[in-house]
Amino acid sequence: AKNSGRSAHVAFAPHMREDAAKRVQLELDLRRALERDEIVLYYQPKVALRSGQVIGFEALVRWKHPDGEMISPAEFIPVAEETGLIRDLGMLTLRQAIRQAEQWRRDGILTDEMNVAVNISGRQIGDKGLVGFIRDQLQESGLPPHSLRLEVTESLLINSDTTTGEFFREIKALGIGIDMDDFGTGYSSLSYLHRFPFDALKVDRSFVQRIDQTEESLSLPRSIVALGKALGMRVLAEGIENMEQLTQLIRIECGYGQGYLFSKPVPAEEVPEMMRHLDSK
Numbered sequence: 001a002k003n004s005g006r007s008a009h010v011a012f013a014p015h016m017r018e019d020a021a022k023r024v025q026l027e028l029d030l031r032r033a034l035e036r037d038e039i040v041l042y043y044q045p046k047v048a049l050r051s052g053q054v055i056g057f058e059a060l061v062r063w064k065h066p067d068g069e070m071i072s073p074a075e076f077i078p079v080a081e082e083t084g085l086i087r088d089l090g091m092l093t094l095r096q097a098i099r100q101a102e103q104w105r106r107d108g109i110l111t112d113e114m115n116v117a118v119n120i121s122g123r124q125i126g127d128k129g130l131v132g133f134i135r136d137q138l139q140e141s142g143l144p145p146h147s148l149r150l151e152v153t154e155s156l157l158i159n160s161d162t163t164t165g166e167f168f169r170e171i172k173a174l175g176i177g178i179d180m181d182d183f184g185t186g187y188s189s190l191s192y193l194h195r196f197p198f199d200a201l202k203v204d205r206s207f208v209q210r211i212d213q214t215e216e217s218l219s220l221p222r223s224i225v226a227l228g229k230a231l232g233m234r235v236l237a238e239g240i241e242n243m244e245q246l247t248q249l250i251r252i253e254c255g256y257g258q259g260y261l262f263s264k265p266v267p268a269e270e271v272p273e274m275m276r277h278l279d280s281k
């Protein structure tokens, strides 16, 4: 009887138990990581496609696990969101990015026309203290608000329209820009554009990856560029990896982009070197 009870589970239970255990371990580790210095930001440049000029950087979080492994945000952001740790993680990344941006301004690396963008998860938007925290961080660091941007995805859908609307109003009132991330992948991207005043659209990488010599592969990116123009928003293509994609994007007059072709995300200390490298291209 013992045996049959166990075998009834065999089909699905072992991996489920493993997953649950893995997540609990991940949560414990992440809690500890937040207290130590294991969470760092990497930075990827955003460029004006025609001139190649760097217009800013996107801050992307990295977790340097003590066992030497680099854990991807795709793996731990969802856990952070489910456990509420996203609040601490979000404050940590905002504080780091804001301090770093101000340091770069003083070093002359970040000009007045450039900015640093931070990814914000939908769960953070529901946090009443977030806007106040950002305001305080800007004040403390001395970073001008226009040197900071926020990137949000459709995950903001988890909040009510009122909450999201308030968040936009307050952030805009501070003078901070908001960009729509992963544009074109969600269900309601279009209705968002209508309701909330985004400053830029980021064309999802999946569209850029599909670009080849065919005109069909360009039809979606081209429509998004037209849409952005009509609404007075900048359009930035994500995940540009090769010259062909770059050439085609320039051809359809997409203004901005980022991707491995220019640079992978790098640690803050490697940014000056990356800039020199990009300048010499």
Ligand code: C2E
Residues within 6 Å of the ligand: 044, 059, 060, 061, 072, 073, 074, 077, 093, 118, 119, 120, 121, 151, 181, 182, 238, 239, 240, 241, 258, 259, 260, 261, 265
């Ligand atoms: P995302 O905001 O769409 O970021 C773009 C992702 O594409 C990054 O992955 C980046 O490293 C990667 N990428 C950039 N250029 C290329 C390219 O040319 N080719 C390819 N294949 N990939 C490229 P990453 O850093 O692993 O981040 C994954 C996601 O995790 C991000 O997607 C974002 O949604 C989330 N994330 C990252 N940092 C944060 C953060 O500080 N807070 C929050 N809430 N989410 C974050």
Ligand code: CA
Residues within 6 Å of the ligand: 058, 119, 151, 181
């Ligand atoms: Ca992003």
Ligand code: CA
Residues within 6 Å of the ligand: 181, 182, 202, 204, 205, 238
């Ligand atoms: Ca994106």
Ligand code: CA
Residues within 6 Å of the ligand: 182
């Ligand atoms: Ca994404």
